[in-house]
Amino acid sequence: MSITEAEARKVAHLARIAVKEEDLSALAGELSAVLAFMEELNEVDVEGIEPMTSVTPMRLKRREDVVTDGGIQKQILSNAPDAREGFFAVPKVVE
C-alpha cells in the first residue's frame, strides 16, 4: 500500500508535526516503505485469534477512590515553558 502526498500531509497533521510541502514526497516514500514491510502480516491466518491486550494475564489492581496526592502546584509548573499566575499559559485557544 502506497501513501500519497495528500495522505502524508494528513497523517503529519494528525500527529501534530509540521512538515514542509517540499518534504512531503520523501515522507510519503518512507511511510510507504515501512507500511509495505507490515504487509507481511497479511500472510498470517488470524481467524478466531483475540488481539492481545496484556502480555501477562493479570487483573489490574484497584484502590479506594480517594485523593492520595496533590498540593504540589509549584512542582507541577516548575518545568513549564510559560507558566503564569499558577497556570500553564498557551496561545489564545477560544476567540
Next chain:
Amino acid sequence: MSELNGLTIAAARDALRKGEITSTELTEACLNAIDAADALNAFVHKTPEIARARAAAADQRIKAGDAPAMCGIPVGIKDLFCTKGVASQAGSRILEGFRPEYESTVSQQLADAGAVMLGKLNMDEFAMGSSNETSCYGNAVNPWRRGNDDAALTPGGSSGGSASAVAADLCLAATGTDTGGSIRQPAAFTGITGIKPTYGRCSRWGIVAFASSLDQAGPMTKDVRDAAIMLEAMCGHDPKDSTSADLAVPDFEAALTGDIRGKKIGIPREYRMDGMPDEIEKLWTDGTAMLKDAGAEIVDISLPHTKYALPAYYVVAPAEASSNLARYDGVRYGHRAKLAQGDGITEMYEKTRAEGFGHEVQRRVMIGTYVLSAGFYDAYYNRARKVRALIKRDFELVFGDGIDAILTPATPSAAFGLGEMADADPIAMYLNDVFTVTVNLAGLPGIAVPAGLDRQGLPLGLQLIGRPWEEGDLLNHAYVLERAAGFVSKPTKWW
C-alpha cells in the same frame, strides 16, 4: 588489584564489606575514568556532587554494618530514567532543560540500596534506534575497535551509552531499558551482559514511556553474577505502575548454582536466517555444545511465527509511541517553538514537535498515527495484536512441552561502523532486533551473554530466553554459558 573502576559489583561489594576499599575511593576512580572518556560520549550529564555525597553516605552505612549488596556501588543511569533535579531528556531536544521533580521507582530503589549515581547515559532518542545515532547528544561510541582500524563503531542502541560505559569500565554497571532489544543488542555489541526481565518485573514509573506494553528496565553489567545482584535491587512491585507484578522478588544470586543437568534447551529452527554470517552460526553451535556438555538436553524446537515478529513490532511499538509521545506539546515541560504573529495553539504544537523530535521519532510517531487512524486500525493495529498473540502462543507451546530455556544468537552481526547504515532504508536498521524483539512481544525474560570474538576482534553475544518470572533459572543458564565460554576480553584503551 587492578584499577578500582574495573571491578565487578560482586568483587567491589566483598571488598567494601571487608573494609579493603571505600565507596569514596571507588567512586573517585569512576569519576576520573569518566572525565578521561569524553571521546566515548557515554555520560551526557555528569553528577559528581551527587556521586560523592552518596558515596560518603554509603561508606557510613557500610561501617554501620547495614549494607545491601548495591551499597556504595557506582552506577550510570540511562537518560530515559527521570532523576530528581537532574536533566532527564530521553536523548531528545524536546525535553531540553527538563529537570524532573521526582525520581523513577527503579533509580529510587537503587538509591535506597545505597548505589551511587555517577550521571546520565547517552541513548537513542526516546529509545528509538539500534545504533545510538538518533540521540540529540550525538553518537555514543563503542570502546571496541576492529583490530587496528580506528573507525568508530556503534555501541548499539538504544542503551548505547550504558553499554559503552560498562564495557569501558567507566562505572561498575548501568541501567538500561529494552523495548525490542535495547539492552541485549548493545550488550552483545560491547561484550557485556544485559538482561531484560519478564514484563512487569520492574516498575516503569518515572521511565519515559516509548511503548508501554513492551518497555522493561534491566541491568547492564560486566558478568552474570552482577546482573543477578543488580536486577534484584531494581525489581519488585510498585503501586504506581499498574502493570508491575505483585510477586515476591527471589534471591537471584542464590539461583547461580552452575548446575543445569537435565534441563531442556530449545534451539529454534526459525532463528537460522538466510544469509546469517558463518561466525554467528558457529557461535550458536558452540554455545549449544557448551550447554550440552554441562549436562543439558538439546531439543530442536519450532517457533513458527518468528518471521512476523518484526513487522508486528513495527506496528505495535509506533502505535503506542504515537500515543505516549502526544504529551510533548510544548505546554507542560521541555521545548516550545518560537511562534510567529497570529500563530494559534495548533501551530504551537506542530512547530514544537517538528523542532523537538528528530527524524526517526517523527517517522515512528507518524506511522503509529497512521496505523491507529480510522479505516486502518483493523487492518494494521488489530492484525498486529493478533499476530502478537500467536507469537506468544508459540513460546507457551514449547515451554508447555518442557523446554526450560531457548538459545539463540543475540544479534545478526557484530557492531557496525557509525554512519555505515546512514543510507540504508529503515528496515535494514530494524533487522538488528530480529532475534530479540520476539521476547518483548511475548513479555518473556531474555539475557545476552558475551560468548566470543569475531575475526575482526569484536565481541559477539548469545541470547537465552526463559520462562516468565523464572529469571533466576534463566540467569543460572547464562552463568553456565558464561563460564563455559570463558569470555574475558576487554577493549584496548584508545580513548
